[in-house]
Amino acid sequence: MTAIELDGVTKRFEDVTAVSDLSLTVEEGEVFGFLGPNGAGKSTTINVLLDFVRPTEGSVTVLGHDAREESVAVRERTGVLPEGFGVYDRLTGRAHVEFAIDSKEVDADPDDVLERVGLADAADRKAGGYSKGMRQRLALAMALVGDPDLLVLDEPSSGLDPAGAKEMREIVLSEAERGTTVFFSSHILEQVEAVCDRVGILRGGELVAVDSIEGLREATDADATLRVSVGDPVADEVLAEIRDLAGVRSVDRDGDDALRVACDSDAKTAVVTELEERGITVTDFTTEEASLEDLFLAYTEDDSDVAVDDSDGAENDRSEAAESERSDAADAEEAGGTDDPTEAGTADEEDGGDDADSEASAEDTEVAR
Numbered sequence: 286m287t288a289i290e291l292d293g294v295t296k297r298f299e300d301v302t303a304v305s306d307l308s309l310t311v312e313e314g315e316v317f318g319f320l321g322p323n324g325a326g327k328s329t330t331i332n333v334l335l336d337f338v339r340p341t342e343g344s345v346t347v348l349g350h351d352a353r354e355e356s357v358a359v360r361e362r363t364g365v366l367p368e369g370f371g372v373y374d375r376l377t378g379r380a381h382v383e384f385a386i387d388s389k390e391v392d393a394d395p396d397d398v399l400e401r402v403g404l405a406d407a408a409d410r411k412a413g414g415y416s417k418g419m420r421q422r423l424a425l426a427m428a429l430v431g432d433p434d435l436l437v438l439d440e441p442s443s444g445l446d447p448a449g450a451k452e453m454r455e456i457v458l459s460e461a462e463r464g465t466t467v468f469f470s471s472h473i474l475e476q477v478e479a480v481c482d483r484v485g486i487l488r489g490g491e492l493v494a495v496d497s498i499e500g501l502r503e504a505t506d507a508d509a510t511l512r513v514s515v516g517d518p519v520a521d522e523v524l525a526e527i528r529d530l531a532g533v534r535s536v537d538r539d540g541d542d543a544l545r546v547a548c549d550s551d552a553k554t555a556v557v558t559e560l561e562e563r564g565i566t567v568t569d570f571t572t573e574e575a576s577l578e579d580l581f582l583a584y585t586e587d588d589s590d591v592a593v594d595d596s597d598g599a600e601n602d603r604s605e606a607a608e609s610e611r612s613d614a615a616d617a618e619e620a621g622g623t624d625d626p627t628e629a630g631t632a633d634e635e636d637g638g639d640d641a642d643s644e645a646s647a648e649d650t651e652v653a654r
């Protein structure tokens with residue numbers, strides 16, 4: 286069965302298209318990484334899945350439920366680690382998890398959950414004294430309460446040092462081994478590479494690629510970065526000739542005795558032959574696999590920091606609109622919005638209406654969380 290199905294989803298905020306005609310399927314049990322530069326539309330997509338934001342067009346099914354009509358059922362089976370989660374400094378780790386247990390109205394042992402994220406020994410300490418990594422793991426523990434079938438993690442490793450990021454990765458992997466579907470957004474590329482079965486890359490609100498890391502490598506033909514060791518200095522004009530060969534994308538010196546040539550696989554021989562014909566002794570050459578970073582850039586370069594603007598001068602309008610929504614959200618929070626960032630109940634639309642008010646209310650809750 287599919288865990289997530291987005292079909293033709295578009296989300297416009299006034300004159301900004303945050304997500305455009307997005308169709309995507311994530312299978313049950315998959316660990317799916319959602320990649321994209323800032324402003325690509327990752328959080329908006331996550332918010333659409335959880336019905337915090339209503340799509341302008343398209344349909345969304347999560348765990349077999351319509352995300353909009355059956356959002357309560359979706360949330361009951363989904364654990365969420367929101368971006369920028371903040372702990373309650375004066376509450377212990379255990380109290381946080383107990384809070385999540387009460388909110389979700391499930392029967393769970395807080396110590397078991399804390400054990401799963403490696404916080405059993407810190408259960409009685411106040412979360413205000415936790416490190417950043419511990420706070421993130423505590424947020425994850427709250428998301429894990431009730432053994433959700435789907436985990437949605439928005440930038441789970443943001444701000445963590447390598448050791449913290451590794452811990453997070455290991456927890457995600459062990460949850461995936463239990464059969465949980467994991468959907469997480471990140472721009473920490475290594476994080477995605479280490480844990481994901483497949484990744485989707487968003488750019489300007491559009492999905493530009495969905496594949497395994499291996500598949501992406503093959504599709505971009507980015508696996509042929511050739512490092513050529515040379516016995517003689519290479520003159521600028523020879524470099525220019527190499528650069529002009531068919532299938533060669535770039536040539537750079539790597540110190541005095543080597544070149545790095547980004548090229549299609551079948552151009553490698555031509556590069557070496559050309560160098561030898563120019564009297565350069567090739568002492569060695571190796572092909573380096575493209576890093577995920579190279580792949581990411583191959584799909585997203587030339588991207589700007591904002592989503593697609595639908596009108597001239599829209600960026601200012603967008604900023605103002607976002608600002609205004611954010612202050613609305615702050616008002617909503619003051620007026621008694623949910624305190625539990627993992628508890629999605631207040632975004633629920635009792636009447637299921639799609640009028641402007643209910644849409645604004647759902648979005649306010651999204652920003653407020």
Ligand SMILES: Nc1ncnc2c1ncn2[C@@H]1O[C@H](COP(=O)(O)OP(=O)(O)OP(=O)(O)O)[C@@H](O)[C@H]1O
Pocket residue numbers: 298301302303321322323324325326327328329330472591592603606607610648652
């Ligand atoms: N409530 C809102 N009102 C107006 N514009 C919004 C709102 N939410 C998002 N946007 C715009 O939609 C676009 C996509 O934003 P989104 O937060 O989904 O991107 P992202 O990929 O999650 O970025 P980041 O990695 O920086 O979190 C951006 O241009 C953003 O400014």
